[in-house]
Amino acid sequence: MGLRGAGLEINPFLVWFSSVKFRHFSPATIEKARSLGAVIAVASSADGAPSVEPPPIHNVERWWNDAELRFLCRLKKCILDTSDEGTDERDLLLVAFCRVVIALSNAAFNHQSMSFKTTHEAPQLFAFTRDNADVFRKELTLVLDGAADNPRIEPSVVTGDAREPSRFLHDRFDMLITSPPYPNRISYIRELRPYMYWLGFLTNGRDAGEYDWQAIGGTWGVATSRLTDWKPSGKAFTPPDLKKALAGIADPKNDNGSLLANYVAKYFEDMWRHLSDIGTVLTEEAEVHYVVGNSTFYGTLLPVEAIFKSMLQEAGFHDVEIVKIRKRNSKAELFEFDVTGKKNQPTIHPTVREDRRSEARRSSRR
Ligand SMILES: C[S@@+](CC[C@H](N)C(=O)[O-])C[C@H]1O[C@@H](n2cnc3c(N)ncnc32)[C@H](O)[C@@H]1O
Numbered sequence: 001m002g003l004r005g006a007g008l009e010i011n012p013f014l015v016w017f018s019s020v021k022f023r024h025f026s027p028a029t030i031e032k033a034r035s036l037g038a039v040i041a042v043a044s045s046a047d048g049a050p051s052v053e054p055p056p057i058h059n060v061e062r063w064w065n066d067a068e069l070r071f072l073c074r075l076k077k078c079i080l081d082t083s084d085e086g087t088d089e090r091d092l093l094l095v096a097f098c099r100v101v102i103a104l105s106n107a108a109f110n111h112q113s114m115s116f117k118t119t120h121e122a123p124q125l126f127a128f129t130r131d132n133a134d135v136f137r138k139e140l141t142l143v144l145d146g147a148a149d150n151p152r153i154e155p156s157v158v159t160g161d162a163r164e165p166s167r168f169l170h171d172r173f174d175m176l177i178t179s180p181p182y183p184n185r186i187s188y189i190r191e192l193r194p195y196m197y198w199l200g201f202l203t204n205g206r207d208a209g210e211y212d213w214q215a216i217g218g219t220w221g222v223a224t225s226r227l228t229d230w231k232p233s234g235k236a237f238t239p240p241d242l243k244k245a246l247a248g249i250a251d252p253k254n255d256n257g258s259l260l261a262n263y264v265a266k267y268f269e270d271m272w273r274h275l276s277d278i279g280t281v282l283t284e285e286a287e288v289h290y291v292v293g294n295s296t297f298y299g300t301l302l303p304v305e306a307i308f309k310s311m312l313q314e315a316g317f318h319d320v321e322i323v324k325i326r327k328r329n330s331k332a333e334l335f336e337f338d339v340t341g342k343k344n345q346p347t348i349h350p351t352v353r354e355d356r357r358s359e360a361r362r363s364s365r366r
Contacts, residue, residue, distance in 0.1 A: 014188075033093060044071065045132070047070075051074040075132075076097060094199065104130075166281055176286065184295045237272055237315075275315045279316060279343055285343070287341070291325065
């Protein structure tokens with residue numbers, strides 16, 4: 001829409017990926033990537049073509065069957081040999097590569113979190129052999145068509161920790177929109193592992209757990225054992241809804257109840273750090289939108305939206321409201337909400353504000 005924007009993200013792979021999505025690509029760059037891709041597709045099909053080592057991901061054979069794994073090793077080598085380091089073409093080819101990594105894998109993403117397809121299916125009447133190079137061609141076409149649809153202004157993405165926004169962002173923003181991690185035990189590292197290992201952002205399982213521990217809401221690998229020993233700092237604002245839910249989750253009759261209560265308490269302590277600092281990088285008229293989902297633990301409903309509302313109010317935001325956006329696919333009581341607020345009480349009359357907004361919308365259409 002031609003509006004200036006910036007993102008703050010802790011995961012280096014996602015920073016790279018969003019920087020590619022945000023970039024402006026010239027028609028010449030896209031054409032160059034297309035012609036390199038055509039050469040790469042042919043070269044990587046040959047069985048004896050040079051290849052890189054398979055990624056050091058645990059149980060690699062569970063992720064890819066032998067033929068697919070060997071093809072991916074050749075494809076990556078070919079991309080590295082054919083394109084120059086640091087170029088836009090290489091980035092586009094690598095995004096297509098990421099899509100092929102998943103297209104050829106045994107991973108299934110039809111649930112809330114990733115699982116594996118059963119690989120030993122019954123033999124079929126007509127044997128189906130997939131042309132892996134063709135998969136690459138198709139994915140590259142899709143990526144290049146998307147890349148041609150350029151943003152009007154390149155947004156920026158900053159590597160940093162949203163618990164301390166003022167440390168990483170040195171600008172003032174009039175609108176904040178985010179879908180932060182939810183307290184629902186989704187691990188972004190777990191989901192993103194295949195890309196991160198193939199592109200060299202991860203080289204071992206220990207670092208994967210370490211990254212997850214740094215992320216808000218991570219509970220994977222080493223993050224789980226650290227949560228067991230985690231103690232609240234005592235500095236975070238804890239609204240009554242949160243206290244009540246923590247007591248319900250920690251009930252001794254719940255196996256792992258105290259671990260999960262720690263998980264939830266740490267999640268909100270991290271969010272409190274974010275919410276109590278974010279005002280520093282917002283203009284006086286700024287509006288915030290936190291898109292969050294609620295969750296349940298052992299039948300205890302965690303009213304995430306209400307806790308965000310109390311925290312925003314405690315952090316000094318005004319006109320804080322909860323808007324129910326949609327139902328989640330899973331349990332009946334789970335929804336997604338937009339928790340909104342304003343940094344300061346409106347100082348201009350609402351009709352003047354609406355006039356200004358309509359003007360902004362008109363000029364963005366122009
Ligand atoms: C549901 S996704 C949404 C991403 C999207 N950029 C947005 O804000 O709507 C949540 C993202 O938060 C990132 N994240 C987790 N902990 C973070 C932290 N401490 N600082 C910055 N980003 C973090 C995760 O890596 C993940 O990409």
